[in-house]
Amino acid sequence: MNAGRPTDGGAVRVALLGCGTVGSEIVRLLREQAAEFAARAGAPVELAGVAVRRPHKHPELGDLLTTDAHALVTRPDVDVVVEVIGGIEPARTLLLEALKAGKSVVTANKALLAEDGAALAEAADSSGADLFYEASVAGAIPLLRPLRESLAGDRITRVAGIVNGTTNFILSAMTESGSSYGDALEEATRLGYAEADPSADVDGYDAASKAAILASLAFHTRVTAADVHCEGIRHVSAADIAAAAGIGCVIKLLAICERTPGDSGAPESVSARVYPAMIPAAHPLAGVDGAFNAVFVEAEAAGQLMFYGQGAGGAPTASAVLGDVVAVARNLVGGGRGPRESAYASLPVLPIGAVATRYHVSLEVADRAGVLAAIAGEFARHGVSIAAVRQSGGNGGAEPRPADAAPGSARLVVVTHAAPESALAATVAVLAGHDAVRAVDSVLRVEDLGRKGVAP
Numbered sequence: 001m002n003a004g005r006p007t008d009g010g011a012v013r014v015a016l017l018g019c020g021t022v023g024s025e026i027v028r029l030l031r032e033q034a035a036e037f038a039a040r041a042g043a044p045v046e047l048a049g050v051a052v053r054r055p056h057k058h059p060e061l062g063d064l065l066t067t068d069a070h071a072l073v074t075r076p077d078v079d080v081v082v083e084v085i086g087g088i089e090p091a092r093t094l095l096l097e098a099l100k101a102g103k104s105v106v107t108a109n110k111a112l113l114a115e116d117g118a119a120l121a122e123a124a125d126s127s128g129a130d131l132f133y134e135a136s137v138a139g140a141i142p143l144l145r146p147l148r149e150s151l152a153g154d155r156i157t158r159v160a161g162i163v164n165g166t167t168n169f170i171l172s173a174m175t176e177s178g179s180s181y182g183d184a185l186e187e188a189t190r191l192g193y194a195e196a197d198p199s200a201d202v203d204g205y206d207a208a209s210k211a212a213i214l215a216s217l218a219f220h221t222r223v224t225a226a227d228v229h230c231e232g233i234r235h236v237s238a239a240d241i242a243a244a245a246g247i248g249c250v251i252k253l254l255a256i257c258e259r260t261p262g263d264s265g266a267p268e269s270v271s272a273r274v275y276p277a278m279i280p281a282a283h284p285l286a287g288v289d290g291a292f293n294a295v296f297v298e299a300e301a302a303g304q305l306m307f308y309g310q311g312a313g314g315a316p317t318a319s320a321v322l323g324d325v326v327a328v329a330r331n332l333v334g335g336g337r338g339p340r341e342s343a344y345a346s347l348p349v350l351p352i353g354a355v356a357t358r359y360h361v362s363l364e365v366a367d368r369a370g371v372l373a374a375i376a377g378e379f380a381r382h383g384v385s386i387a388a389v390r391q392s393g394g395n396g397g398a399e400p401r402p403a404d405a406a407p408g409s410a411r412l413v414v415v416t417h418a419a420p421e422s423a424l425a426a427t428v429a430v431l432a433g434h435d436a437v438r439a440v441d442s443v444l445r446v447e448d449l450g451r452k453g454v455a456p
């Protein structure tokens with residue numbers, strides 16, 4: 001249990017690691033609202049020091065600045081360490097040092113939590129300190145505390161939604177204003193949404209880290225980033241966006257964490273995956289634009305809940321960090337501790353091959369008799385049931401030839417019913433080498449996220 005009093009008997013003293021997009025907003029809000037923080041926490045909340053790499057960039061912090069983060073986190077006058085540096089090292093070592101020294105930790109670092117959250121949780125348990133990380137998933141949206149506390153009396157079956165602001169900003173800009181991928185990424189970076197290395201955003205790793213954190217909390221099971229199937233948005237083209245619009249859908253980068261009931265001797269299991277997917281334009285997630293995030297949680301007793309808000313940016317993220325700081329401060333002042341890690345269920349994590357979803361497959365095929373039947377036959381041979389087929393171009397097509405279609409070719413779009421990923425992958429591998437198929441142009445999932453009957 002926390003010591004029950006701040007180290008100096010009065011103020012709760014905060015060591016801040018990092019003062020970039022998020023850290024600078026934490027400093028601003030702590031200073032501007034000092035009286036309110038004191039009232040809410042039950043004691044003044046003061047900065048004890050701020051560790052950065054380049055102190056000359058932060059003249060306004062004066063004597064608070066240090067480049068020796070290791071000394072700062074173990075200083076006797078520090079009660080809480082707030083980490084907004086990002087990345088695995090030195091953040092991991094610093095937080096382990098802080099926890100071992102009995103300091104409570106608040107972090108926004110999803111990459112670290114998804115890689116080594118168990119080590120942090122064990123260190124917090126050993127010393128009785130708090131470990132809070134609300135800001136690590138979905139920015140300002142209160143999501144982890146509801147999962148950890150409010151829904152602790154329910155059985156969560158699915159957590160799914162948009163958890164990366166940068167990629168949502170890019171896909172929204174490409175969809176709505178026809179922006180190029182490169183221009184949209186540059187703007188997201190300028191606005192402070194992107195990670196220090198934006199490939200973490202566009203290649204899906206940031207969302208995968210968040211999916212690991214969500215799945216761990218929702219299913220009381222340790223899920224790491226390595227357990228999450230991850231695909232990013234680099235390959236999503238303007239043609240894919242147009243194809244989605246053609247069937248009444250939009251493309252979003254989704255994180256989906258699901259519980260799969262056990263049957264026929266197979267144990268209950270969970271899965272976690274991140275990929276761009278077509279969702280119906282009528283689905284509430286389709287209207288989530290820019291850097292906003294939205295997450296659906298489904299629980300057996302509660303039913304469906306939706307969480308929506310700003311998923312990235314300095315001030316929104318600082319709001320979540322400071323909520324955790326107040327929670328730690330209240331525990332220090334009043335005694336007590338936040339919930340410990342809950343991993344009792346220890347459910348197996350399914351490989352992506354076993355996960356079933358629907359697909360939109362776009363092919364360029366030879367425009368001759370028997371091709372449609374041959375291709376439909378390959379889907380059937382692999383146990384993938386077709387929901388709809390559309391042909392454009394060619395002699396028999398109901399729609400005009402696409403501008404990019406080669407002579408003698410037709411564009412064939414196949415939308416499937418739900419099928420295991422392994423079956424679809426095997427189908428596509430055969431089609432790629434089929435003599436009637438000139439190119440497999442794209443394969444995208446189609447998700448209706450539990451809203452039966454709305455997907456095409």
Ligand code: NDP
Nearest residue numbers: 018019020021022052053054084085086108109312313317
């Ligand atoms: P920034 O890159 O803007 O800031 C990083 C800060 O860390 C800088 O002040 C930098 O110092 C400091 N720093 C880097 N390395 C060290 C080191 N070795 N020792 C001491 N200080 C160091 O990152 P953000 O503020 O955008 O993100 C911080 C964390 O918050 C990350 O984990 C990120 O994933 C997470 N997060 C970010 C969100 C966002 O919208 N930006 C949203 C949710 C979470 P200096 O200033 O001297 O360069």
Ligand code: HSE
Nearest residue numbers: 164165166193195312
């Ligand atoms: N880079 C992250 C995003 C920051 O774009 O969502 C918020 O976690």
